[in-house]
Amino acid sequence: MKQVNSISKYLLNVDISERETKIYFDAIEVGDYPLTEKESYILSKIKKSAFLCGLYDSYSAIWNPNNNIRKRFFLILSILETQPNFSNKFLTHLTLWQSIRIMFFGLIKYVIFVVLGTVFVNVLNILFYVNRL
Amino acid sequence: MLTDYDFIVVGSGCSGVQSAQTLLEDGAKVLMLDVGIQADPNSSIIPNKDFIAIRKSEHNQGEYFLGKDLGGVERSWLKNKNRLTPLLEFVEKTANGNIPLSGLWKDSFLESHAQGGLGNSWGRGVFAFSPDEARKAGIDFNILKKGYEKIASRIGVFGKSKMSLGELSGLEYPLALDKSMAKVWSKFHKNKMEWNSKGVFLERTPLAISPNSFGDNNNYNDMDFWSLENTQGYHPGMTLKRLHEYKRFHYKGNSLVDSYKEKGDIVEVQFSNTLNQKIETLTCKKIIICASVLGTARIVLKSNKAYEHKLPFISNPFFYTSWINMSMLGNANSVMRSSFSQLSLYYKIKEREEFSLMNLYTYRSLLLHKLIREVPFNFRLSYQLINILKEALVFGGVHLPEFQEEENGVQLVKSSNNATGFQLNIDYRQDDKRIKKNLSSIKRKMLSLGCLPLFSKMVNPGSSKHYGGTLPISKTPKPFTLAPSGRLHGSKNVYVGDASGFKFLPAKGLTYTIMASSHLIALNAVKKERYNTKIQLMEKITN
Numbered sequence: 001m002k003q004v005n006s007i008s009k010y011l012l013n014v015d016i017s018e019r020e021t022k023i024y025f026d027a028i029e030v031g032d033y034p035l036t037e038k039e040s041y042i043l044s045k046i047k048k049s050a051f052l053c054g055l056y057d058s059y060s061a062i063w064n065p066n067n068n069i070r071k072r073f074f075l076i077l078s079i080l081e082t083q084p085n086f087s088n089k090f091l092t093h094l095t096l097w098q099s100i101r102i103m104f105f106g107l108i109k110y111v112i113f114v115v116l117g118t119v120f121v122n123v124l125n126i127l128f129y130v131n132r133l
Numbered sequence: 134m135l136t137d138y139d140f141i142v143v144g145s146g147c148s149g150v151q152s153a154q155t156l157l158e159d160g161a162k163v164l165m166l167d168v169g170i171q172a173d174p175n176s177s178i179i180p181n182k183d184f185i186a187i188r189k190s191e192h193n194q195g196e197y198f199l200g201k202d203l204g205g206v207e208r209s210w211l212k213n214k215n216r217l218t219p220l221l222e223f224v225e226k227t228a229n230g231n232i233p234l235s236g237l238w239k240d241s242f243l244e245s246h247a248q249g250g251l252g253n254s255w256g257r258g259v260f261a262f263s264p265d266e267a268r269k270a271g272i273d274f275n276i277l278k279k280g281y282e283k284i285a286s287r288i289g290v291f292g293k294s295k296m297s298l299g300e301l302s303g304l305e306y307p308l309a310l311d312k313s314m315a316k317v318w319s320k321f322h323k324n325k326m327e328w329n330s331k332g333v334f335l336e337r338t339p340l341a342i343s344p345n346s347f348g349d350n351n352n353y354n355d356m357d358f359w360s361l362e363n364t365q366g367y368h369p370g371m372t373l374k375r376l377h378e379y380k381r382f383h384y385k386g387n388s389l390v391d392s393y394k395e396k397g398d399i400v401e402v403q404f405s406n407t408l409n410q411k412i413e414t415l416t417c418k419k420i421i422i423c424a425s426v427l428g429t430a431r432i433v434l435k436s437n438k439a440y441e442h443k444l445p446f447i448s449n450p451f452f453y454t455s456w457i458n459m460s461m462l463g464n465a466n467s468v469m470r471s472s473f474s475q476l477s478l479y480y481k482i483k484e485r486e487e488f489s490l491m492n493l494y495t496y497r498s499l500l501l502h503k504l505i506r507e508v509p510f511n512f513r514l515s516y517q518l519i520n521i522l523k524e525a526l527v528f529g530g531v532h533l534p535e536f537q538e539e540e541n542g543v544q545l546v547k548s549s550n551n552a553t554g555f556q557l558n559i560d561y562r563q564d565d566k567r568i569k570k571n572l573s574s575i576k577r578k579m580l581s582l583g584c585l586p587l588f589s590k591m592v593n594p595g596s597s598k599h600y601g602g603t604l605p606i607s608k609t610p611k612p613f614t615l616a617p618s619g620r621l622h623g624s625k626n627v628y629v630g631d632a633s634g635f636k637f638l639p640a641k642g643l644t645y646t647i648m649a650s651s652h653l654i655a656l657n658a659v660k661k662e663r664y665n666t667k668i669q670l671m672e673k674i675t676n
Binding site: 073 | 185188189190191192194195198199202203204205206207209210462463465500501502505506510511512513514515516517518520521523524
């Protein structure tokens with residue numbers, strides 16, 4: 001539950017219910033969502049916080065956009081889009097000023113997250129290999 | 134002459150159902166042989182509401198928007214089949230791996246085994262060939278015109294458009310342009326004369342959305358790509374339902390036609406049951422093959438034991454483009470919106486060339502997460518960006534005209550890789566330079582119309598699903614050609630009702646012309662049959 005909530009918090013800044021969490025886990029069970037050992041380790045670390053999810057996603061959007069953790073993020077995004085509770089997040093019209101503000105701060109935040117994310121993921125990689133030794 | 138049926142029609146796609154209707158209206162006893170894979174039963178749980186109401190109220194919408202077990206999400210992630218909604222995936226399902234396709238682009242070409250065939254994924258754009266285009270395709274326009282009129286009366290064709298419908302125009306549009314398309318439209322019309330003098334034409338896309346025949350457009354629901362029930366756009370399943378009302382109509386599903394054999398005045402049709410692979414044979418006076426171009430090629434080549442014989446083959450090159458309509462930034466688009474093409478932009482690269490066509494769509498009912506996946510930022514920013522741009526997004530599907538090229542063709546070849554022992558090999562090359570030229574040409578035009586290019590997506594040859602030319606229409610009887618009546622040269626009672634005969638494919642969508650032509654071919658076949666019966670009766674009386 002916490003894993004899914006951190007990701008949904010990162011994606012849309014929303015808390016999700018048990019219903020969406022169940023849909024997510026059911027889909028993972030029947031679908032093709034494998035994780036490598038390293039990806040499982042990384043997911044176990046980032047699932048605790050929306051901030052860490054953001055750092056990881058910002059890093060991997062550039063360096064490894066098709067990884068399996070991002071595929072799970074995408075699954076949650078698509079589940080959120082097809083839930084009436086969150087439909088407004090996808091259907092509401094934004095004014096020009098709202099749009100400019102969101103994009104301005106969004107882009108700045110993205111650049112910072114890419115830099116921090118690169119450091120963060122490299123640290124996680126080192127920790128993963130150290131733990132394996 | 135005792136046969137099981139007067140006519141056997143192969144396939145339930147747009148051409149199959151229209152041929153069958155023509156035959157039934159004339160009093161014939163008709164059997165339709167069809168593999169007939171059906172849509173996911175999920176389609177029956179879709180409520181009869183409009184897209185927005187469903188999005189805001191239905192808790193189980195994921196079951197049909199994302200597909201069974203959310204399988205649609207995986208396909209969107211892979212980016213390879215995100216053109217289709219989960220409901221429409223049944224169009225691409227093949228029956229137990231029967232006669233697989235081979236060749237470099239085998240995954241893009243398609244012989245649909247769905248009930249309703251490729252017609253299920255038709256964008257409902259209605260385009261008639263011009264007299265010149267019909268001549269190049271090998272069809273007499275004056276006759277074809279009658280076919281267009283008949284089909285319009287059956288399915289409901291709406292739109293006034295000189296380029297798309299020519300003199301067949303006349304009816305009003307069922308749906309209004311949304312705000313975004315209205316802005317593009319008005320920008321074009323400010324300099325219409327200048328555009329036209331350069332050979333560029335923008336018209337509203339005529340559509341097969343009928344308020345009279347199949348639905349009520351006062352309550353347009355924008356769910357046509359998700360459901361085959363309670364929608365207003367025409368699809369062949371609507372006609373198939375009507376055919377079942379005729380007592381003389383028989384439908385046999387799970388039947389993959391393998392070949393035919395002419396024995397005197399009788400045609401023996403061999404087909405296999407796709408559930409148990411049992412081979413069966415039925416007889417008829419005449420067969421009309423409407424198995425789509427690849428399916429028909431397979432049946433004709435197999436029946437004539439013409440293994441390794443290369444039939445010519447043409448397919449419209451196709452690619453997607455996306456744009457931001459700058460005048461829509463910060464503005465909300467209309468709530469009442471259609472996911473079908475709203476505007477059709479006709480243009481030429483060179484004056485003496487044929488027209489290319491870009492159909493313009495605004496985006497809503499295919500859901501945003503598919504677009505978010507295309508943006509190269511993190512998901513959070515990609516979501517924000519797409520959410521901001523959603524009202525201003527414009528998509529273009531570009532089709533290029535195509536003539537026969539010598540090197541392109543299909544062959545039925547023996548293969549040890551599958552149970553049937555055969556595969557259909559497609560040898561096809563596409564001129565990528567031509568596509569690039571088209572792309573830069575439309576970029577200039579769209580910029581002048583206030584639309585900034587976002588991204589374009591080249592798709593593999595064959596993705597347009599517009600095929601033709603395998604059995605070209607020919608007045609002189611040559612093997613593997615069709616007489617103008619639709620009869621296969623060298624045969625007595627074998628007719629082909631799909632686009633196999635078209636020697637040229639204009640950039641326009643083919644579905645309307647295929648339906649019109651199949652109606653005319655069925656009419657020819659039934660007239661010929663009536664004539665034969667009269668002669669036989671006369672002979673009996675004289676004897």
